[in-house]
Amino acid sequence: MKYVVIGAAGQLGRDLCPRLPGEVIPLGRPQADLTTPDVLRQTLTEMKPDVVINCAAYNFVDKAESDPSAAFAVNAWGVRDLARICADLPATLVHYSTDYVFGLDPERQTPYRETAVPGPVSAYGLSKLCGEYVVRTFCPRHFVIRTCGLYGVWGSGGKGGNFVETMLRVASQGKPLRVVGDQHCTPTYTVDLAQATLALLSTQHYGLYHLTNEGSCTWYEFAAAIFAEAGVAANLTAITSAEYGAPARRPPYSVLSAEAYRSLGLPALRPWREALKAYLQERRQRSETR
Numbered sequence: 001m002k003y004v005v006i007g008a009a010g011q012l013g014r015d016l017c018p019r020l021p022g023e024v025i026p027l028g029r030p031q032a033d034l035t036t037p038d039v040l041r042q043t044l045t046e047m048k049p050d051v052v053i054n055c056a057a058y059n060f061v062d063k064a065e066s067d068p069s070a071a072f073a074v075n076a077w078g079v080r081d082l083a084r085i086c087a088d089l090p091a092t093l094v095h096y097s098t099d100y101v102f103g104l105d106p107e108r109q110t111p112y113r114e115t116a117v118p119g120p121v122s123a124y125g126l127s128k129l130c131g132e133y134v135v136r137t138f139c140p141r142h143f144v145i146r147t148c149g150l151y152g153v154w155g156s157g158g159k160g161g162n163f164v165e166t167m168l169r170v171a172s173q174g175k176p177l178r179v180v181g182d183q184h185c186t187p188t189y190t191v192d193l194a195q196a197t198l199a200l201l202s203t204q205h206y207g208l209y210h211l212t213n214e215g216s217c218t219w220y221e222f223a224a225a226i227f228a229e230a231g232v233a234a235n236l237t238a239i240t241s242a243e244y245g246a247p248a249r250r251p252p253y254s255v256l257s258a259e260a261y262r263s264l265g266l267p268a269l270r271p272w273r274e275a276l277k278a279y280l281q282e283r284r285q286r287s288e289t290r
């Protein structure tokens with residue numbers, strides 16, 4: 001089996017590549033840019049992969065509000081061209097989407113199943129939803145995987161670092177932290193998502209899936225757990241989304257239920273707090289070996 005991973009330099013891409021069985025060709029943006037489809041087609045046609053895994057995305061949620069065309073160029077039109085290329089090869093396409101395709105329902109308190117009707121409240125969420133639709137339209141052999149709140153030791157590519165690292169860095173500087181306590185989601189460790197992706201791929205049951213660690217928390221509760229597990233004292237306060245005032249609206253509740261994944265008999269991912277402990281341990285081991 002031959003795999004090409006696009007966006008291989010991002011946090012998920014870096015955790016996925018070493019875990020894939022068979023031949024793996026990791027491609028960063030210089031080798032595989034989603035906004036240059038002719039070059040991408042030529043590259044992939046020469047490589048003849050069985051499976052293309054797209055970890056690349058425009059992930060700047062707030063910037064997308066003022067520059068939606070940049071988000072759509074990558075997350076919608078770039079993904080559309082990739083889906084067409086994969087259909088022509090032919091290759092299976094694995095594509096990642098987001099919990100931010102939900103959010104219109106302010107009363108929501110139960111996890112969203114794959115069958116729930118999406119309703120994004122941000123330009124980023126809309127661009128990712130568009131990406132889902134074009135994959136499903138153009139590439140019959142696809143896995144579209146919605147996930148949430150990713151963190152991995154490689155940090156989030158273009159954003160530099162991830163939520164866990166940001167919390168620990170700011171706390172180490174002795175600065176106060178104000179974190180939103182009214183957005184419920186499920187932080188997800190990229191290692192766990194990478195392993196679950198492999199399990200899913202092996203089934204060849206194509207379709208739309210939700211994959212996150214188990215359980216849910218607010219970003220404030222996640223921050224508090226980070227400090228408790230890391231043994232770090234922090235000046236942490238819960239604030240509302242309105243007080244935080246980010247340019248992009250975010251769902252107050254975007255917990256995903258992995259119904260479709262579990263229906264294949266695959267084991268649920270571990271609870272988010274256990275995953276956080278594993279992340280902190282991996283982080284410690286890496287700093288000791290440096």
Ligand SMILES: NC(=O)c1ccc[n+]([C@@H]2O[C@H](COP(=O)([O-])OP(=O)(O)OC[C@H]3O[C@@H](n4cnc5c(N)ncnc54)[C@H](OP(=O)(O)O)[C@@H]3O)[C@@H](O)[C@H]2O)c1
Pocket residue numbers: 006007008009010011012013028029032033034035054055056057058059074078096097098099147148149150151155156157158159
């Ligand atoms: N991070 C989260 O919390 C989160 C939550 C839900 C879903 N997701 C989804 O999960 C997937 C993986 O996310 P991640 O956190 O691993 O992302 P990431 O670390 O930000 O990596 C994204 C990668 O995509 C690359 N990229 C950007 N524009 C590109 C283009 N035009 N062509 C090719 N590559 C391009 C980036 O390269 P540069 O570094 O050069 O920009 C970066 O290496 C994405 O689909 C994302 O939307 C993420």
